Amino acid sequence: MSDHPIPTAQRERHAEREHHSQFGLLRERRFAPFFWTQFLGALNDNVFKVGFSSLVTYQTARFSGVDAKTAAFLISAIFIVPFVLFSATSGQIADKYDKATLTRFVKTFEIAVMLVGGAGFWMHSAPLLYVCTFLMGVHSTLFGPVKYAYLPQHLNDRELVGGNGLVEMGTFVAILIGTIIGGAAAGFVEHGAAILAFGCVAIALVGRAVSSFVPVSAAPQPDLQINWNPVTETWRNLALARENRTVFLSLLGISWLWFVGATFLTSFFNFAKDVLSADPDVVTVLLATFSLGIGIGSLLCERLSKRRVEIGLVPLGSIGMSVFAIDLYFASHALPPAGHLLSVGEFLAQLGHWRILADLFLLAMFGGFYSVPLYALIQSRSQPTHRARIIAANNILNSFFMIVSALMAIVLTSLGVSIPGIFLTTALLNVVVATYIYSLVPEFLLRFIAWVLVHTFYRIRLVHPERIPETGAAVLVCNHVSFVDAVVIMAESPRPIRFVMDHRIFRTPFIGWLFRHAKTIPIAPAHEDAAMLERAYDACAAALAEGDLVCIFPEGKLTKTGDINPFKHGVSEIIRRTPAPVVPMALRGLWGSVFSRADDAHWPRPVKRGVMSRLTLAVAEPLDPHAATPEALQQIVTELRGVRK
Template sequence: MSEASRRGARGEGHQSRLLKERRFAPFFWTQFLGAMNDNVFKIAFTSLVTYHASLFHNVDGKTAAFLISAIFIAPFLLFSATSGQIADKWDKARLIRFVKTLEIAIMAVGAAGFLWASAPLLFVCTFLMGLHSTLFGPVKYAYLPQHLATRELVGGNGLVEMGTFVAILIGTIVGGELAGAGAGALPWIGGVCLGLALLGRGISTWVPQTPAAQPDLRINWNPLTETWRNLRIAREDRAVFQSLLGISWLWFLGATFLASFFNFAHDVLGAGSGVVTLLLAMFSLGIGLGSLLCERLSGGKVEIGLVPFGSIGMTVFAVDLYFASRGGAHGVALQSVAQFVSQPAHWRVLADLFLLAMFGGFYSVPLYALIQSRSAPSHRARIIAANNILNALFMVVSALMAMAITKAGFTIDQLYLVTGVLNALVAIYLYLRLPEFLIRFMMWLLLHTLYRIHVKGSDQIPDDGPCLLVCNHVSFADAVVIGASIRRPVRFVMDHRIFRIPVLSWFFRTVGAIPIAPAHEDAIALDQAYQQIAEALKAGEVVCLFPEGKVTASGELQVFRQGVQRVIERTPVPVVPMALRGLWGSFFSRHGGAAMTRPFKRGILNRLELVIGAPVAPAQATPETLREKVLKLRGAWPV
């Protein structure tokens, strides 16, 4: 068992406990301070060129925010491929300390730019801070899987995402308030940025050693060929690549909103710079809360069913933001924060931003966790680098689109409407290309609207490698409940007649179900089923079958058939016994007659339990032994 797995097994509990452990806390605060510094610098610079443009020569306040965003993103396109290789080749703790030392030098340049009110120097510093983030990105997301167990990835990513956006919020407030003072604050802005860089470098000394994933890697310094190679590596796993595209789209959407808040407040809402801080605060708090809630909503596993849930909310509230902000600027004098919030109509604007961002948290955290859990450790940092390349490309396109739309005379609220509609179209494309996301969403929704489920013994299922799950068969919803409760994808063995039901057949094929038939009905189909099961187990997958062969008609556990033993003899793997409790008497069970004929037999929000026992060695996994273990796990609970 890896060190991360041992720590995870000992330390199950709320995700906040990670903030007390050295394997996570120094890393968390180092990246927190880096994100804060980025935003103190960018927000201060952007605010100054928007509200105090006279301090700088030949700077267009209308487009400067988008230009600053594009310059910051450019290094991600140019250097992400190289930074991904560096992160795979060298100890990540050493790299973090190097990057934080580089940040001190960069902020010295920035301090000079603010002191002299030099826009060219500040644009150079913006590019260098983008380079700093480019180097840190692959290290940041490849570090977590080396120190966290799989079951901790959602919680760890949630904390990192929350911390990042709280840092953005604090950086926004500090940068905005300093810039609001005008020319007199220029030396202070540079001093704060330099101080944050020094503090971050000090904390980075506590980041624990993190061995290189591939120390013998030969670095390809050609960014074009390496970028192409990274994208090819990422494309090897369809789910990983589609997740990269999904995250990149979120950065497209996020960049559009974050870069436009100054113009949105000034031109659409008729508000001052203090309201910009308020808007950014609502956005940051929303995505921070959404990121933290992910662990609770997902039950601690990588729950990609939350991704469609997030995208639906993002579209709804982006479109509603357009309608909520209609009416234009009010008069010549810019509103203060107090004047702005005194108008109830503006509460809807703030609520839309908060909820849009919260659903963005539901969307992003599972995607990051999926990439980390399904990427090969030796290539993980380079896949993160490929993600950064795509993110940068999408953000550059976002900046160009926003500049083109505003130059064409469209307002910022109309830009939000376009973005919301585009989000719906991208979501449809993503879920058609990878239906696994939509199916998991349907399973998650069913399980959280009709039932309340508690899982016992989830750590009995190995984090990787093959295993066979066996469970009692209480209802026609058993597979959905099990599939939605286990953190690894599961291949279910099911009756061939149900598998062939029109429309449902597409669903069963998409989730990788394996149809099986009795020998007297279709001997060829039976042999094919055993072959598919063997191939799945050899590929390291999890397969689940119901040894009773059919849904119980009495509620009692039936005799286990010999098929399970045939599977084990052909492919010896650990067998994990499980028991479902609470589904007998439900709409999907045969209690009182045929299933699915009497709705709401037991109402909604019924309590279920999935109890998972210790793995059984192949040699001991006889049908009789497994039945006895499942019966014991089920206990006296109504099945």
């Protein structure tokens, strides 16, 4: 038994993996130059777009033929069009060539684009600025697949959520700083356009210099033959993404977030001017609040998910987005009228405006909870050779959703719908879309329920969770203490699990519905239903053949005393049919809770220092199938659990 952990808390704590902060990546060359390169690109995008939008909204007379009410939506739509046209091609290029070389090419292209934009600002030429907007869209289209395919190539699985969180945070901090610079520069009536022209070119030059330090990132498929037909390749990319249903629906989920985000971000200029009666500086406050919210939400994801890809945060994010978007609608209608455009000081002096800022911040923060796990999920579950093209498919969908967002806003505005009305419409649509996606992929909803339940009632300590295989088939065996054992294991597993459960559970209204949608395998004793038992073994064999995790509770029933019941031979039959590694696990701390069969069962209650009831999930080293007899497994699980029930 020397190769199994000694079940003492002290030894286990010393054995746990050291936690490194995600901010440590900013000191490493494999991440830092790439981070600052993408940061400067996002910064320049927003200095340009915000400066352009502000000028045409508040200095319309200088730009002939521009409609101030729809200009911001039009700028957004023009910026997105290249994503539709060229994403499929850019995805192939990112899979075929070294990503460091592509990064430097894109940043050189950005300098040329900003020279065009600088001329447009200098000459107050709306056509030139619209051309620059389109070319900046091309720049972002080329960089998008490189950006998200780079991370899993240089970060390990435990760094992926933190790295994505930093990138999301950096992107929105760049939006914040770009908003401030763009808005402030446009505020100079005489020289604002010139400041924007020189500023955009300067940022592009710095970005190109930083990109020189991005390390070599070998092409995953250098022999790829590029299909230059954007129509057929776009269709092929979408078909490639649809091969993995969860990944494809995650792409749709991210695209929907961009629909929501684009609707709010492009509405802020008119929202500030027409609803809040505020000057351009207040637009900067709104955008800064929104950017800080999504940045903080993105950073919190690593802590909330324990450095795993925790998709249970996605429904939490969508719920928060809808709640605070709806409240923003009502907050906007509770404002007193203003006779002039309010300055920042006057705006912040009114209590009602703080409610609006709180709604924007929390809406954006929950947007961070929503987006980071989805990006990490796509990166972790996509094939490395096709990852950039999957990201390209995501960009195609994002662009389509954002164009629809701009068109919806333009149509609703032309019909007389106010900006708060557009916010309410978007919030209600978010409820409908989220419900539809979670009905198609119950894994999101199940992980959310598991995450909320476990983190509400318990403080969980994991011992060697890395021993649960991150890829490939395996059989997990665990003692059976309570009705929520599967929920706890589900919440702490890095990947989906097919649970083998007593068929009677499926008859309960809510829990049965959940586990049916989680593809749980119902099982019955041979004397009750021999045919169901045989179907269960067949289902386990099929799941293992597909490389899934299968979890079984070999006791066959909940313990009535807290002690471990004798292990039955079902696990032996499973691994006889499909040999796979067997991972023993043990739960401690659930006995005595209301979820167990203890006579003095109680709800989980606070213990010392105000924390919730503690429980532990300990994982042993995987066993070869031939060594995984019921007797050996029971001995390991018993020692792993220790004296605490």
